Structure formats: structure tokens, C-alpha cells
Amino acid sequence: MHSLSPYCSWVNNRLPALRFNLLAKQKTDGIIRGQVLSISLEASKMFRWRGRAQVEEMPSFLELPIRLNGLAGRVDFFTEFGSLLGVRGEVIYVEVNPLGSFINEVDHVTVITTKGQYDFVLKTFSSWGLLKWFPLWIASYARANFSVSGKSRLKNELRARIALEKAGVKVPCLYCYDMKRMKAMYEFIKGENLDEQVKTARKNDNVENLEGTYEKVGLEVAKIHSSGYILGDCKPANVIQSSNGQLYYVDLEQARSGNKRLSGWDVCEFLMFTGRFFLLPKKARKLCEAFLRGYLEEGDKKVLREAASIKMSQPFVGLVSPAVIQSLRSLMLEYAE
Template sequence: MGESFSDIAELVLSCLRAGSTSVKSISLHGAIALGYENEPYYVLVVLEGDSPPRFQRLKECIQADLVVTIGEENFKGDCVDEGLGGAIASLLLFPYKTMLGDQVLDAAEVEYKRHVVLESLQNLILDYKLASSHLLIKAEYFLFDKLRKISAIHLPVRRLVKSCFHDHLSESLRLVLPGYEHALDDLVSQGILVRRGERYSPSEEYVFSTLSKSSAFLKLSRELEHSFKLYLSASLSSPIEPLKELALDPMILRPVKLPEPSRYVERETALGPQPLNVELGLRDFVETFYGVKPERIRIRRAASALNSAYIIEFPMDGSRMRIFAKKYLNWTDFKWVAAWLWAVGVKNFSLLASIRMGNEIYFVNKLMELGFNTAEILHVNWSGRILFQRFVEGLDLARALRSSPDEVLVTHGREIGMLLARLHENGICLGDCNPSSFILAADDRIYIVDLEQCSYDDSYAWDLAELLYYSARYLKPEQEDIFLSSIIRGYTEVGDIKVVEEAMDPKYARVLAPLILPRNPSEFREKIMQLARR
């Protein structure tokens, strides 16, 4: 280099007339830290006290875009929670070289990157709901997610972004990623993240905590607040002439091409991790993962025309393979609007497609983790709201009830009662616990499907009540006692008899009674209680 780092530091201090005793740290930010002296860079000077940020152009530092001075207290505040919109702390996203005060900058970098990670993590959770707990995130995601936001809001920094992360990407990553890894490991130790090899996932506890406290509106308002603070800090609180000079550079008017952040996030599936930005349609998925030409793929709707589920069938290894796909709809999904209106005040159903899809992804993985049988996830098209799952060969309980002999009903009733009680033991409620949610597979295993209304809301009595009422709808009158008593017996072998008693609460009868018409709901409730007392 024509000038050494120490020469630049001394020159800056001389121009600022800052005594060395009042300076806590001085650092150069940009590709200059990689050894490229002709690239744009910023000089950051942290002073004692709480002086406000000041942005200056120094003629003596020809290549320096700006010299930024700030008091240590304000600098720390910007690192901890972007009190200045990240106008100063964002310099720590870039490669930098410290001439004075290594410890000040090292601690500030980890603190700021911890904030950046949490901000991006919370946004991912708000976007992907419960499904976010099964995302696999690399450190690069948090870097590029933040850089894209900053370069879109604060145009002058684009010169630095282009120089470091477009022109010298690999070298820059070697310097900036260790700070992220320190921050990520710190969040792992706090239980916010779970480390999975070289990737990270938000912990279930943190996902539930974030969803209970935040909303998409808060996400938007938080981003707007950061933008406002950034403009305020970078313009109004400092001499504006230096920024006007930068605005004359046409480079800052052109968006910088950065790697797409979603490239660094993957989803867990039964076919292995899949990039978040790979989202396929029904035929595209089969062609991509199974190599089958579109013309050989047959797609048909499952159940009625109002249903949003599909069965994809195609030839594979001399036989026919089937995959189940579900497209989640919002208010146009008549089934859940009707259910919500009918059960209001008794059971809260999730209506939004993103919430229901997130529930299903989360609980499919959770049930498998706990040892229950369910349909594995093969692919997720989040923006299209399509979930691909392994097709479970078998007969759903609703159809089995119409044709099974008494001894089979006794066996299945007891098994399903025990299965439901085991779910409840783990704190899980199905929410939509009707006979179609249970598939009797050819290998004698029972699979639990259709998990979009699952929750941890303690509505155990609702689950059992819905199963009993719905089952009665499909049973022959002479088989009703046999099957329902078997469910109750199986449930009470594992679960609590009080749940059976609560399931016969009149509030559930009000909602579910139409399923057993023309029978008298009171007589049905009394019969269930008699069966429970046997």
C-alpha cells in the first residue's frame, strides 16, 4: 500500500484534531482491509463519551468515502438495538482493520451481529410460522439479508457493498463470518438457536415465544422504524454536504447484485435438505426429483371438488407410485370458514393458509420425532402453499367403519383410543380429530394425517368428543356401542377418565350434535357416559 494503516490513522486524527487519549478505537472499513488500497472505504473513530455521530469528507483521505466519528455510548446503543438505525453499527458488517481499540470493536461486532441475527430470525419465524423450527440456516443468510436491506435504504453505502461483497466476495466472507459464528454460538448457548452441523435452526421454544409476542404488522413497523432512524442518523444529525457529494456518484443509484439470502436456507425433508428458494409445482416436483416426464404424470383431486388435496400418480421402477399434495387456501377454503363459524366460542380453528401449513409441517416432524406414524414431507412450496407428502397406502377409518366386522372394530377402536391418549400425553391436540385423520395401513400400523389444526392448546376433550360424534355418524346402529366403548377403553388405559367426562360437556354437543341427527344429543351423551363407567 502507498500508505500504511497507521499512516491513515494518524492523518485522520490530525485532521480531526482528536487527542489519542479521547479516542477509544479507530478502524478502516471496506476492501482496504483486504489490501485493496484503491477501493472506497470508511474510517470509524469511536470517542469517549456520548457525542452524536458526525460524517465528514477529508480531502487528505482521497479514497475514504466518509470519516465517521461517534461517542462510545451512542456507538454501543447502535450495536445493541440499532438506536441510530444501524447507521454506524452497520460498518461492522464489512471487513475492517483496527488500528486502535481492538477489544472495543471485537465486542461491538459480536453484539451487533447478534442483533442482526435475531432480527432476521424473528422475520423468518413470522414468515414461516411453526415451520421455521425446521429451517436449516447458514451464517451467510443473516449477512446478506441485512446487506440487502441496508443497501436498499441507505444508498451511499452501496459503494462499500459492491466493493466488498460483489468484487471481493470470498475474501470478505473470510473476514466477516467469524463474527457471525461467535454471535450464533452465543445464541445457541442461550437456547435461542439449535446447531445442526454447519447450520442453525431456531429452537421450538424461541419460535413459540416469538409467535406469541409478534405479528406481521410489528415486523413491518419495526423495519420502518429502522429506516427512519437510519435516514435521521445519516443525514439530519450530521453535516449534509458530504452526503450530497456522494449522491453525485451514479454508482450508488444502481442496486448491487448480492447473493440471494434464501440460497443459504434449507428445509428438512424425507428426501434430504432442500433449498428454501426451490419451490416446485405438482408436475415439476415429480419431474425434478423422480425424473418422470410430465406427460406420464397423472394428477387427480382427492375427495370432493371443494377439497384442496391432490394425488399425483406416475410410473416408477415397474410399478405405480403415488404422492399426496395439499394446497392450502385462505378464506376461500370453505371447509374451515364454515367450521370456524359453527364452532365459534367452543373451538378456535386456524384459518390463514400460512398458519395451517406451518402447523402441518411442524407437527408432522414433531409426531415422527415422538415415534408416531405420519406421512413424511417430501417437498415444500411455501409461496404456492403446497405441501408434498408420502402417500400412505391404506384405508381411512371413516371408510373402515362402514365395512368392518365387530372384532375388527373392537381392535381398531382400542388402538385409536390409546393412540389419541398418547398424543394428549405429549401435549398435542389434533384439533380436527375425525375418523378420516386415521389411516389403517396395510402393515397394520395406524397413521395420523391432516395435522393442519394441531396445537398445544389443551383441547383434549374436544378431540375425543369430535372423534366419538364423528364415528357415530359412520357406524351401523348395532355396532355403535362396540366401537365407541373400545375407543373409551383404549383412551382410559393411557389417558385420564376426566377427559371422557369433559368430552360430553353440552357445549361440545351444541356444535357436534348435527353429526348424529336425528338422534337426541342428550341421550347420546348419556350413553357415552354409561360406556365410560363400564
């Protein structure tokens, strides 16, 4: 398995000085996971993200028309653009498999070449993808103000990558994006998200083993908030712990600059999505206390008071045990004192 992380810095810091004019190709339609994709190759260029620009501006990473129509089209794409994405050797085979549930619209792309195997994550930002958090969006009305359109969510991800890196938090490397088709290709992080880890720990009755990880997540979320940013969709499933123990934050399509009210939503959502795995509060409190300890190393107690409010926890009624909701609200108020 090849690690492409060093190449991420190379793309962002060295290659941007160059300009690549890509040849226009004939428009073709292809199907991936049952969805018709336009794969017209338009003239594109590489631009660099200039550090002097504000986070609110649109960062310009490597913009490529992403076409993956069947095996032949996938091989053609990586044959033509693979060198820009860190792929070495002659492309032999490209496989695309869904990651997670069918509504996530996230795929694991595996590229086999004569030099080895390369892995990517391909994410599509369509209106269909809203289903994964639509119920919370309805229930939380004025709390998180979710972005709806695919294009705005893709822009959120591109901006958030800059903001989180400045805050000292790890995110998967972004290799390229296609604004027209609302797609982006990222580094594949080999590891397990915290959702799966909590379920395993609950089954094995050793949730205390995750306290250190939760404390670190709390600290990093506080760093993000201190930088003036919020995650918007902050839950254990969106934190991946890599095989070497590093934490990576994914699914940043709702991230944006925020305030203490929105920061409170981040904290409340993370704790409630942790609590949903438990009928009784005792074990949930262990993990959530660890998160709050970490958060208060750099975070503001006012955020915890906002997170503990009834309006923040109301959307989770029916998803989380009432006893757990009340216990976690009390816990946040204790740490807010």
C-alpha cells in the same frame, strides 16, 4: 410400487447437512384443476430441522418451489427435483388426480419413470379449503379455535409432524413444501381411512371387527394429548390404515399445543363423527367404547368429562341422531367415573 419411507429418514437426517442452491427460472403461470398457479423458481436451499428446537418453532424441511403446470411442467419439476424426493430413473409421465371431494384441495400425484412408479400427495392450503369444516367452525365458536389462513394451517401441519412423531404416532413423510404458494408434498399412504371402513362395516353388519383398530386409535390420541398436543380436526376420515395395518394421521392443519378443553374437543369430535353413520346407538357404542378403553390406557378422565359436556356435542346437532348423541355423552361420562 416403490416405498419411499426409508428415504424420508434420509432426507431428514443426512441430506440436510448439504446445501442446494437452485437456479432461478423464468416466472410462468400454469393451471391445475382449474386454478392458476405461479410457478416461479426462486433460489432455494435445503435446511435441516434441528432436534434441539422447540415444537413451537417453525421446522425447516426441504423447501422447494412446487410447480405442476400441465404435463410438461410436471415432468420438468420431477426431472429437476425428483432425485431430492426419492424418484429414480428418467421421468416419462406425471399424472395429478383429486383425492376425495373437490373442496379438499388434495391431489394424488403419480410419477412414472424408467425405474418404476412413485406416488405422492400434494396438498394446497388456501381459503377455499376452509369449506370442508367451516360449518363446524361456526357452530363450535369457542371450542376449537380453528386456524383460518392458509399459511398458518400449513405451519400447523409442519409443526404437528414433529410433535406426533415424538409422541410415537405415525404420520406420512413430508418431502417438501412451498410456503409462498402454501403447498406441501407428502408420502402417499396406500390404504383406507376409518370413515370408509366404518361405512363398510355397517353395511356388512360386522362393526365389531373394527373394535381393535378403534382401541388403538384411542390409545394413540391419548399419547398425543399426553405430549401436550391436540389434533383439532380429529375424526375417522383423518386416520388411514395402510395395507400392512399401520395407522397414519393426516390433515393436521388444525393441530397445535393444547389443554384439556381442546383435548375434549378431539375426543368428542371423533366419537360424534363415528356416531353419524348410525341412527341407533347400539353399534356406535361398540366402536366408541373401544376408543375410550384405548384412550384411558394413557389418557386423563378429566378430558372425557369435558368431551361429554353439552357445549362440546352441540355443534353435532343435526349431523348425528339425537339418540346417538345422548348415548355417546352418557358413555363418555361412564368412562370418566
